[in-house]
Amino acid sequence: MHDLKYRLPQKRQLKTSIPGPASVSLAQRRDGSVARAATPGLPAYIVEGDGGILVDADGNSIIDFASGIAVTSVGASNAAVVEAVRESVGHLTHTCFLSAPYESYVAVTEKLADITPGDHDKRSLLLSTGAEAVENAVKIARNYTGRSGVVVFDRAFHGRTNLTLAMTAKSVPYKTGFGPFSEDVYRAPMSYPLRDGLDGVTAAERTISHIEREVGAENLACIVIEPIQGEGGFVVPAQGFIPTLFNWCKDNSVVFIADEIQAGMCRTGQWFAIEREGVVPDLMTMAKGIAGGLPLSAVTGRAEIMDAPIAGALGGTYGGNPIACAAALAAISQMEELDLAGRARQIEGIIREELALLTQYQQVAELRGSGAMMAVELVNSDGLPDAMTTKKVAAVCQRAGVLVLVCGLDGNVIRLLPPLVISEDILRDGLRVLAQALQDEFDTQPAAAYAGEPAGKR
Structure with missing residues (x-):
């Protein structure tokens, strides 16, 4: 997948913990003026975005696997737009x-x-x-x-x-x-x-x-x-x-x-x-x-x-x-x-490649989706929806500088919505952070892996 032209460096980089002090200060201001119902999922406050990167108020460069919930498909500051x-x-x-x-x-x-x-x-x-x-x-x-x-x-x-x-x-x-x-x-x-x-x-x-x-x-x-x-x-x-x-x-x-x-x-x-x-x-x-x-x-x-x-x-x-x-x-x-439909198909191929090994875990019920709209559905050892692990993994990714979202009626699905203009390097980097977070969580659970048919094959 060829790279495009970007205004900001396309690299994940953390200068502080997430949230950093500037974002914490902004959150305190929010608490005094914004309705409680409008509470953000990401505790970091964003000041710039380009390609597949969001930069927060503390200078942290975060990989964007949300795209404003599928909004900024051409990037958060596309030059033509x-x-x-x-x-x-x-x-x-x-x-x-x-x-x-x-x-x-x-x-x-x-x-x-x-x-x-x-x-x-x-x-x-x-x-x-x-x-x-x-x-x-x-x-x-x-x-x-x-x-x-x-x-x-x-x-x-x-x-x-x-x-x-x-x-x-x-x-x-x-x-x-x-x-x-x-x-x-x-x-x-x-x-x-x-x-x-x-x-x-x-x-x-x-x-x-x-x-x-x-x-x-x-x-x-x-x-x-x-x-x-x-x-x-x-x-x-x-x-x-x-x-x-x-x-x-x-x-x-x-x-x-x-x-x-x-x-x-x-x-x-x-x-x-x-x-x-x-x-x-x-x-x-x-x-x-x-x-x-x-x-x-x-x-x-x-x-x-x-x-x-x-x-x-x-x-x-x-x-x-x-x-x-x-x-x-x-x-x-x-x-x-830019043939972003074709690029979405390439993104799907990379996601399936990077997350393929996760299907050996019984907790991964399915890896599914199409193009740059992909998801991992998680279940517990009894095969029931596992919202707790899903939320925990999403939080681990956020702290590592990768923004992923959770969805599903049962809250047990990690969804991936990267910008269609994301570079291959940071796409793979973010996916590896997600894969490692999932593996770390599964390996601490009883009966996490098994040798049978991968649950995600469909």
């Missing part, structure tokens, strides 16, 4: 597209029509956040079908607004104390090959039976699915699951919505994760990696569905802000010019 933002902000900070339009909004929607699956006539709506995109996609589907039911899946995460919290599965911390939530949202079984042992078609038939019994196709506006689940544990459904669901939706005039907010924009080795099985969704939601770190989201879909709401029915004050649109055009150009 920075220049596009600088140029844009010098001319226009905001007008609200619905009040006084501008060209960059139109240019982004044209680009989304080009890169999203299918050659049908498309329309797009630009917004600010992923949750806003999901909520508007549901509104559009309800308007188009005249129905109200929404089906989502086990372990799904779709956002933190009232409607999207109803769609999100995990209660703590996302839903605790925030109800009641929106009605007519129903949860169906998701394909989870590691746990259910079902092939994709069989799993889909189970899901369809559940939907027909508990919701009824005649009441259903849409199905909303993450082609690869994000917060729910980077669960990759078995091959055939999504196409079978899509065909059922088509036969029953149900809008099929692919939530590509975390998995999209080259993250999984193609523009969008839904493409791995050739499905062309009716609507797609996008955010996170779309604009190189600036707040932008989108709903893109079939023209006849997107155009169903009347003029003025959709929008938002900041949706498609001109600075964010300029950043998006630059970020997408970088994805094309």
